Amino acid sequence: MSNMTNEEYKRAVLQAKEHVLAGDIFQIVLSQRFERRTFADPFEIYRALRIVNPSPYMTYLQARGSILVASSPEILTRLKKRKITNRPLAGTVRREKTPKEDIMLEKELLNDEKQCAEHVMLVDLGRNDVGKVSKPASVQVEKLMNIEHCSHVMHISSTVTGELLDNLTSWDALRAALPVGTVSGASKVNFPLKTIAFVFAVSLPADVVCNIYWRFPSVVILLVLHKWFGCEKSGGFGGLSFNGDMDIALALRTIVFPTNARYDTNVLLQDMKKRREWVAHLQAGAGIVADSDPADEQRECENKAAALARAIDLAESSFVDK
Numbered sequence: 258m259s260n261m262t263n264e265e266y267k268r269a270v271l272q273a274k275e276h277v278l279a280g281d282i283f284q285i286v287l288s289q290r291f292e293r294r295t296f297a298d299p300f301e302i303y304r305a306l307r308i309v310n311p312s313p314y315m316t317y318l319q320a321r322g323s324i325l326v327a328s329s330p331e332i333l334t335r336l337k338k339r340k341i342t343n344r345p346l347a348g349t350v351r352r353e354k355t356p357k358e359d360i361m362l363e364k365e366l367l368n369d370e371k372q373c374a375e376h377v378m379l380v381d382l383g384r385n386d387v388g389k390v391s392k393p394a395s396v397q398v399e400k401l402m403n404i405e406h407c408s409h410v411m412h413i414s415s416t417v418t419g420e421l422l423d424n425l426t427s428w429d430a431l432r433a434a435l436p437v438g439t440v441s442g443a444s445k446v447n448f449p450l451k452t453i454a455f456v457f458a459v460s461l462p463a464d465v466v467c468n469i470y471w472r473f474p475s476v477v478i479l480l481v482l483h484k485w486f487g488c489e490k491s492g493g494f495g496g497l498s499f500n501g502d503m504d505i506a507l508a509l510r511t512i513v514f515p516t517n518a519r520y521d522t523n524v525l526l527q528d529m530k531k532r533r534e535w536v537a538h539l540q541a542g543a544g545i546v547a548d549s550d551p552a553d554e555q556r557e558c559e560n561k562a563a564a565l566a567r568a569i570d571l572a573e574s575s576f577v578d579k
Contacts, residue, residue, distance in 0.1 A: 260290040266558070267551035277547045284378050286439065287554070288542025291562045296532050297572035299324045299514045305575065306512075306568035310408040314506035316494050324514040325494070328564070330407055333493040333507040334434045336427040341419045343387050345379040345439055346405065347544055348372035348413035351560040359411070363404045366413060375544045376402060376413045382438040383417040389433040391419030407510075409564040410557075427503035431493075437507055439544075512565050513538040532577070539565045 261269070266289055273285050295302070303317040303326045314329040335342040350366045353359055366372055380398065388396045396419040405414040421430055495505035514535050541561035543554040 258292045260292065263555055266555055270545055270549060270551040270554050273545040274547060274549060277545070284375055284438075284544055284546045286542045286544050288540050289558055291539040291541065291566070293537045293539060293566060293569055295535055295537055295569050295573060296577050297535070297569060298532070298576070299326055299512075299535065301572040301576045302326055302512065302537070302568055305571035306565070309568045309571055310510060310564040312407070312510065314495070316506075318494065323516055325508075325511060326514070327494065327506075327508055327511040328568075329494075329506040329509045329511075330405065330412070331439065331507040331509055333437055333495070333505040334427075334431045334503060335505070336421060336430050336501070336503045338502070339421045341387050341391060341421055341430050343383040343417040343434060344414060345376070345383045345417070346412040346414050347379045347439060348376040349410050349543070349557055349561070351410055351556075352406065352408070359406070363411065366404070366411065367402065371546060371548050372413065373402070375546050376415065378546075379438045379544075380415045380417065383415070386434045386438075387417050387419040387430075390422055390425050390429050392422055395420035407564065409567070410560050427497060427501055431503065431505060437493075439507060439509075510561070510565060511540060512568075513540070537565075537569060541565075 259266075266287070269287050273287055276282050276285065297305075300317060303315075306326060306328050307315055310328045312328040312330045314327070314331075316325065316327045316329075318325040318327075331346045332342060332344040335344075348366060348369070349372070350362050350369075353362060380401070384396055384398065396417065398415060399418050400414070400416040403414050405412045421427075492508045493505040494508055495503065497503045514537055539562045541558040543549075543557040543561075545554060
């Protein structure tokens, strides 16, 4: 069950396309939240997700108010020995059942003008983000438009690198990457008069909204078009070493379990008779550009959420139904 009907999401896509055609933004990412109820424990679902959708960045995080389970394929910011790495994933298609069918879809994906245009915009945005904090002439695109496979979908992937300026730290590199274009969109910096409509729409102080819009038009438009805002998706998780290196993943493929308080699920695992019902929030989105088809973008959201739903199914069959 989604927090937006198919028609509501498609209308939001059409509204986003109007902003693209008006020149307010180049691209924007619209997501929706799917809800699933389960008696499987969040840690059991994390174990299942490691099998269903293994990724470079797996996490199980108990925080105040929620538990986060994630299987992210994408780097938000990596810094190792002063080398910054940004790896945008954009351009997505579902995977098929056989390698032969996957190869055919790879070719279709790389020949799809809409998907490639979306990806190139985010590569340019990544070059700009890395360039803000890198030494002159050190920014380069090491890999351009490779195919990366996940369990249920495949993406176009590129790698942008640069050498961090001597007077900056890993936190500066992270700050330069936010907000991440993969989940916010690509913005043309301008200031149309209709900003005042956004001010009333999001109920924020005018000076706050105007400052945000001046820097990140796509972020304010997201506030208007998104039906629900409060989600850990699109943030980051990772680690910082004592020598200053950093490896932060973008919080994609996330399942959020609201708890309203600090809650240790491992206590429950000591007595399976105390199982409780959990509400799982699965957030998935799609990049919108000028020639996006609303039905295709809806299917992309469903395909991305499918791996998370499959992990819940596996956890239920492995741990709950026995």
